[in-house]
Amino acid sequence: MNKKTPYILIMPIVLLGVLFIYGVANGIIQSFGYIPAFNLRDLSLDYYIKVIKSPTFLDSLKVTLHISLISSILAAVLGTILTAALVYTGHTEGKIIQVIKLAILIPHTIVALFSISILSQNGLLARLLYKLGIISTQGDFPLLLYTKNNIGIILGYLWKEVPFVAYFSLSLMASINKTLGEAAENLGASRLKSFIHITLPLSMPAIAKAFLIILTFSFGAYDLPFLLGATVPKALPVQAHVEYIHPDLRHRPYAMAMNGLILLITWLMAGIYYLISNRKKLKGGSHERA
Amino acid sequence: MELELKNISVTLSKKEILKSINLRVEDGEFISLLGASGCGKSTLLKTIAGIIKQREGSILLGGKALDKVPPHKRRTVIVFQDFRLFPHMTVAENISFPLKMLGLHKDKCRERAVELLKKVKLEGFKDRHVDEISGGQKQRVVLARALAAEPVVLLLDEPFSSLDINLRKDMRELVLDLQKEYKITTILVTHDKEEALTMSDRIAFMHNGEILQYDTPENIFKNPVNTIVADYFAEGTYISGEIKGNRFISRFFNVDINRDDGKYKCLIRPSALKVNKAEDGKFQVVAKIYQGDNYLLKINKINSSLKLESILNEPLDIKEGDKVSIELDKDKLIFIPE
Amino acid sequence: MKRKTLLIFLLLIAILTAGCSKNKASLNDNENIVELDPNADFDALVEQARGTTVTFYGWGGDENRNRFLNEQLAPKLKEKYDITLEVVGMDIDNILAKLAGEKQAGLEKGSIDMIWINGENFYSAKENDLLFGPFTHKLPNFDKYIDTEDEEVLYDFGFPIEGYEAPYGKAQLVFLNDSAVTPETPRNTQEFLEFCKKYKGKVTYAALPDFTGSAFVRTLIYDIVGHKQFLTMEADKEVVKEAIEPALEYLRELNKYLWNQGKTFPATNGEVDNMFQDGELVMAMSYGPYAAAVGIEKGVYKDTVRTFVFDNGTVGNTNYIAIAKNSPNKAGAMVVINEIISAETQAAQFEALKTLPVVAYDKLSDEEKARFDKVDIGKGVLSQDELLSKRLPEMPANIVPIIEEIWLEEVVGKYNE
Amino acid sequence: MKEPSSNKLLKLFLYITVFAILAPMVIITLWAFTNQWSWPSLLPTSYSLRAIKEIFAPYGNVFPILLSSIFLSLTVALLSAIIAIMAARAVVFYDFFGKDLIDFISMAPNLVPSTVFAMGIHVAFIKMSLANTPLGVIIVNLIYTLPYTINIMKNLTESIGKDLEQQAYVLGASPWKAFLHISFPLLLPGIIASITMAYIISFSQYFVTLLIGGGKVMTFSMIMVPFIAKGDRTLGSAYALVFVLSTLIVFGLINLILKKFQKRKEKYNWN
Numbered sequence A: 001m002n003k004k005t006p007y008i009l010i011m012p013i014v015l016l017g018v019l020f021i022y023g024v025a026n027g028i029i030q031s032f033g034y035i036p037a038f039n040l041r042d043l044s045l046d047y048y049i050k051v052i053k054s055p056t057f058l059d060s061l062k063v064t065l066h067i068s069l070i071s072s073i074l075a076a077v078l079g080t081i082l083t084a085a086l087v088y089t090g091h092t093e094g095k096i097i098q099v100i101k102l103a104i105l106i107p108h109t110i111v112a113l114f115s116i117s118i119l120s121q122n123g124l125l126a127r128l129l130y131k132l133g134i135i136s137t138q139g140d141f142p143l144l145l146y147t148k149n150n151i152g153i154i155l156g157y158l159w160k161e162v163p164f165v166a167y168f169s170l171s172l173m174a175s176i177n178k179t180l181g182e183a184a185e186n187l188g189a190s191r192l193k194s195f196i197h198i199t200l201p202l203s204m205p206a207i208a209k210a211f212l213i214i215l216t217f218s219f220g221a222y223d224l225p226f227l228l229g230a231t232v233p234k235a236l237p238v239q240a241h242v243e244y245i246h247p248d249l250r251h252r253p254y255a256m257a258m259n260g261l262i263l264l265i266t267w268l269m270a271g272i273y274y275l276i277s278n279r280k281k282l283k284g285g286s287h288e289r290a
Numbered sequence B: 001m002e003l004e005l006k007n008i009s010v011t012l013s014k015k016e017i018l019k020s021i022n023l024r025v026e027d028g029e030f031i032s033l034l035g036a037s038g039c040g041k042s043t044l045l046k047t048i049a050g051i052i053k054q055r056e057g058s059i060l061l062g063g064k065a066l067d068k069v070p071p072h073k074r075r076t077v078i079v080f081q082d083f084r085l086f087p088h089m090t091v092a093e094n095i096s097f098p099l100k101m102l103g104l105h106k107d108k109c110r111e112r113a114v115e116l117l118k119k120v121k122l123e124g125f126k127d128r129h130v131d132e133i134s135g136g137q138k139q140r141v142v143l144a145r146a147l148a149a150e151p152v153v154l155l156l157d158e159p160f161s162s163l164d165i166n167l168r169k170d171m172r173e174l175v176l177d178l179q180k181e182y183k184i185t186t187i188l189v190t191h192d193k194e195e196a197l198t199m200s201d202r203i204a205f206m207h208n209g210e211i212l213q214y215d216t217p218e219n220i221f222k223n224p225v226n227t228i229v230a231d232y233f234a235e236g237t238y239i240s241g242e243i244k245g246n247r248f249i250s251r252f253f254n255v256d257i258n259r260d261d262g263k264y265k266c267l268i269r270p271s272a273l274k275v276n277k278a279e280d281g282k283f284q285v286v287a288k289i290y291q292g293d294n295y296l297l298k299i300n301k302i303n304s305s306l307k308l309e310s311i312l313n314e315p316l317d318i319k320e321g322d323k324v325s326i327e328l329d330k331d332k333l334i335f336i337p338e
Numbered sequence C: 001m002k003r004k005t006l007l008i009f010l011l012l013i014a015i016l017t018a019g020c021s022k023n024k025a026s027l028n029d030n031e032n033i034v035e036l037d038p039n040a041d042f043d044a045l046v047e048q049a050r051g052t053t054v055t056f057y058g059w060g061g062d063e064n065r066n067r068f069l070n071e072q073l074a075p076k077l078k079e080k081y082d083i084t085l086e087v088v089g090m091d092i093d094n095i096l097a098k099l100a101g102e103k104q105a106g107l108e109k110g111s112i113d114m115i116w117i118n119g120e121n122f123y124s125a126k127e128n129d130l131l132f133g134p135f136t137h138k139l140p141n142f143d144k145y146i147d148t149e150d151e152e153v154l155y156d157f158g159f160p161i162e163g164y165e166a167p168y169g170k171a172q173l174v175f176l177n178d179s180a181v182t183p184e185t186p187r188n189t190q191e192f193l194e195f196c197k198k199y200k201g202k203v204t205y206a207a208l209p210d211f212t213g214s215a216f217v218r219t220l221i222y223d224i225v226g227h228k229q230f231l232t233m234e235a236d237k238e239v240v241k242e243a244i245e246p247a248l249e250y251l252r253e254l255n256k257y258l259w260n261q262g263k264t265f266p267a268t269n270g271e272v273d274n275m276f277q278d279g280e281l282v283m284a285m286s287y288g289p290y291a292a293a294v295g296i297e298k299g300v301y302k303d304t305v306r307t308f309v310f311d312n313g314t315v316g317n318t319n320y321i322a323i324a325k326n327s328p329n330k331a332g333a334m335v336v337i338n339e340i341i342s343a344e345t346q347a348a349q350f351e352a353l354k355t356l357p358v359v360a361y362d363k364l365s366d367e368e369k370a371r372f373d374k375v376d377i378g379k380g381v382l383s384q385d386e387l388l389s390k391r392l393p394e395m396p397a398n399i400v401p402i403i404e405e406i407w408l409e410e411v412v413g414k415y416n417e
Numbered sequence D: 001m002k003e004p005s006s007n008k009l010l011k012l013f014l015y016i017t018v019f020a021i022l023a024p025m026v027i028i029t030l031w032a033f034t035n036q037w038s039w040p041s042l043l044p045t046s047y048s049l050r051a052i053k054e055i056f057a058p059y060g061n062v063f064p065i066l067l068s069s070i071f072l073s074l075t076v077a078l079l080s081a082i083i084a085i086m087a088a089r090a091v092v093f094y095d096f097f098g099k100d101l102i103d104f105i106s107m108a109p110n111l112v113p114s115t116v117f118a119m120g121i122h123v124a125f126i127k128m129s130l131a132n133t134p135l136g137v138i139i140v141n142l143i144y145t146l147p148y149t150i151n152i153m154k155n156l157t158e159s160i161g162k163d164l165e166q167q168a169y170v171l172g173a174s175p176w177k178a179f180l181h182i183s184f185p186l187l188l189p190g191i192i193a194s195i196t197m198a199y200i201i202s203f204s205q206y207f208v209t210l211l212i213g214g215g216k217v218m219t220f221s222m223i224m225v226p227f228i229a230k231g232d233r234t235l236g237s238a239y240a241l242v243f244v245l246s247t248l249i250v251f252g253l254i255n256l257i258l259k260k261f262q263k264r265k266e267k268y269n270w271n
Helices: A005-031 A046-053 A055-088 A095-105 A108-119 A124-131 A151-186 A191-220 A223-228 A236-244 A249-284 B041-049 B091-101 B106-119 B135-148 B165-182 B193-199 B217-222 B227-233 C002-026 C042-049 C063-081 C092-104 C119-127 C140-145 C189-198 C211-225 C237-243 C245-255 C269-277 C291-298 C330-340 C343-353 C366-373 C384-389 C400-410 D004-032 D050-056 D062-093 D099-111 D114-127 D134-160 D163-170 D175-203 D207-213 D220-230 D233-260
Strands: B003-012 B015-025 B030-034 B056-061 B076-079 B153-157 B185-190 B202-207 B210-215 B237-244 B247-250 B254-256 B262-268 B273-277 B283-290 B295-301 B307-312 B323-328 B334-337 C053-058 C084-089 C114-117 C165-172 C174-178 C283-286 C305-308 C314-324 D034-036
Touching (some): A005 A249, A005 D099, A005 D114, A005 D134, A046 A055, A046 A249, A055 A095, A055 A191, A055 A236, A095 D175, A095 D233, A108 A124, A108 A151, A151 A223, A151 B076, A151 D134, A191 A249, A191 B091, A191 D099, A223 A236, A249 C092, A249 D099, A249 D114, B030 B193, B041 B076, B041 B185, B091 B106, B135 B165, B165 B193, B193 B217, B193 B227, B210 B227, B227 B262, B273 B307, B283 B307, C053 C092, C053 C330, C063 C084, C063 C343, C092 D114, C114 C330, C119 C400, C140 C330, C165 C330, C189 C211, C189 C245, C211 C245, C211 C269, C211 C400, C237 C245, C291 C305, C330 C343, D004 D233, D050 D233, D062 D099, D062 D134, D062 D220, D062 D233, D114 D207, D134 D207, D207 D220
Parallel strands (some): B030 B202, B076 B153
Antiparallel strands (some): B003 B015, B003 B056, B202 B210, B237 B262, B247 B254, B273 B323, B283 B295, B283 B323, B295 B307, C114 C314
């Protein structure tokens, strides 16, 4: 094969990549206050400073981290259990996989829709408890939505992210278990021990990648926190959206500055992820397909 | 511990792979499952180890039934053909993995691992990474790992097939020494007849899901139970005839042999035929093929359809086209009942 | 060969889909350009607009409005002026983002003609030169039917319109309750406080900056500190905060009896409406004065739902239609707007959507008056006169966001110690 | 032979997951036909076909928009799969300058809020007259689908390796033929997964498609989302149902077509 083919092969993705980077750069410039349409021309950092200094920023950041970290960690753990359940009960194909794909295909807006109708104090869960006599009035049902504990949002994210983690890491874990998992069991390791010592560590790359994807997504997503979240403090993406729909168009740089901060923190997370996974790779030695 | 299989049969995705296998392996015995690929020998191995569940029949180890025992408690350790070393562990960690599973203390594991490494002549490879070592070394690590699991039965699934010839010889010796030293009941699955003949106390010859013959290497070589077994070991020409009163009579020759009467097929292997130059010989040399340390002579009986082959060791000056006479070595003839 | 056919098939799909969705682009801008000469009179505009397409961008969340525009207005425009009306559902902030982007890219001929707009968004769009105008003086129906001296025709949320937008429909904040559940209806903030005490935890409003929630808080402020001072108030946080301090105290006091003790408020008014329908709340609010009738007709509200307002009145405003500066079909847009402010369309709209008409009652012919009077406004609502008699002007556009900011900091989850 | 205890536990976990995924679907279906569902009844107190009538109302041309947005998402899915195959081949089989740059580019769209990218690219697209065109929307959607499709194709290309293709070269097949006859069928399962994943992402995009499509390119989400955001549960659920059902039908068709071309049924387990 001649030298040129790789460059031909990657041409489309590079073109799209350049377009993407140009778009992001252009977006970031707006966050420094350069929007000629609203005759804002002088670049300055004070939009960022003003956003960071605003009293609600730290609370928003805390809430957003609280939501994304907890939901992603829980999703990674439950997702791994789900993958193990699929692999060990031999359901790596067939109907259950279609059901899991169904969860992936439903967008977050629809998840918000049924989350409210299930988890609200007037929702189905509350009515069930009422019918069973466990609670007497709507007020007794714990407040899952619109509160600081963000349980409603986290449950909403879990509903979509647990199946995603499973779908993402299934093929790798299945192949590992079929060969190395079998060998471990044959060498005297119980199914649990062979899972913990062999199958899980070797499936980590896929699980970790899925974790990064859901972490960065839930950190930057706006749908669920807006519809299910507390009024104060709002999650960062919701705050950014409120700034974005602010009628005074010259408010736009604040929205873009907030988005810029979201981007910065997201890339920080990605950076930490690559550091950890590379360091582990160097120490652990990249494993070849068994 | 002696192992016994009682009419084990296995079907995988609707195809019957093993048809009511009966096999008994004495304690410390080294047997091999010999047969062409696809005859079900690997499946039998995995069934013994519990990885595959048999449809019927039961497996007894030291008299106790194994069917209810989960694979990781059977101590029936397999050495797989594709090694299956744990990539995220060093050589020492791989070897001490089974010990860790048995709950031994860390230092005890390391110590045992080093000891086993010495046994497989891999001192100093302790902290090497598994993908930094060669095929032969990998095979030895896998063997050490298997021994670390203190197997009651050692199952070898064509372990040497991916090694080159001379490496294979040392590994065979190593496996035999270790097996003798630890006196482990061992089953070797192989399609290489020489491996089976040289290593095992007894050979179970398998053919599409059944054991055709289970006997010492000599018997199986000398008196195969049917043509399939016979041909597997060494090709030759068949002459059918009949034995009456300890005398085999056939169209081409007769010979005295004390076997009970009945119709028989006589297999004449090249090693059983001696040839010497004779002007008035009834046979003619058709081809002379050089095979390194001997020659293979192909000879036809003049105006007859009989074709025979012979091995010529000393450099006799027989050329193609010469007439020769033949001499049958009586005790190398094989008689197979029809 | 089997595999060859597969690959050809896949490529075929790619070309097919790209092709078929490609032709949608061609009808986009180019042949739809209608050059406008500034001083053409209305008939010339009608001629110019014949056979063209006019796009109407606005919030797409009201299915009745979409049906009215597509099933009643569009056929009439087609038959009368041979204009094709294309209704596009898009939130106002995305419309402005699109216009801003087009302005920055220097695109003279965009794809938006008419925009459903009002309040702060109009103020900001006009300030940033995104709107075309003035144009209302060119519309015959403007003088014929609209009371050009009316407060709400000259000022939108306190900002001079200067002919940059024509009135489209009137809205007014009203309160809804289920007379079967809460027979009494509070007439002012004091009675409202008692009402909330009585139905503890069963009243709330949408968190600001939701449009309706914000109007509700502003109505409460008006009831406590009067509304006149705001029309000329300086848009400074301290000044505003000082002026509405008593109202803030009232709101903090109110929190104790609200849903979840006012610690948190539902994100949208739609949420409040759902909780009212489900019986979790005993009161809801809406900017559509006849929302009760529409809801009962739709079967979403029980028949016993009633509308009520405060004696001192509730906030009301008019929403308007503006024309984008880079509208490709300004002539067509003006003709359509002219048609919308006609008595006939306003009456049809009143019948179908129960939106308060913008036409001045005294400018109507008797026969037109009869048509308005005979409209059955449905069950559980107040008459147009009673509503208009209890209507307060909106706060200036630049004060509204300040109120919203103060509310977030001073009211949510706070109580008077 | 399986450990009964752990196996039962895992089976139970599976069934709970399936229930947790399917239950909301039932709720959405109920809501689509609900008129009123007040406290405390567990089933709607009154039903109505309001939402269904609204969707089938001709004026809304919901179904023409549904069809055109299915086609659009299919185009995005196909192009995304093709680009992913090419990029995966390049990354796995070749060493070239900027190789790990490709890994980064393919991950980047996930790390950037869509508002930043959409706002940034909007002006450029107008200048390139790509805004308000299906092509513009296709390109923007494509960028968001690549992280997923490239990841799927990379894993599969890695596990299949090159040796079979090289074998084909030796047997006289040209590089293109070798790819077509050997690698392509083996990649088919991955291609199906990529097309499905890309279709999902493109079909549920809202903000980016809205801004770049500028109302000219109508997708189904653009009709559905306003009703869900407004809180109209009945109409929102009805649209949600059409969203889910149409996607399942499309997946069924994709599988059917591509499975028909997969002659041999059994799995190629290469790792």
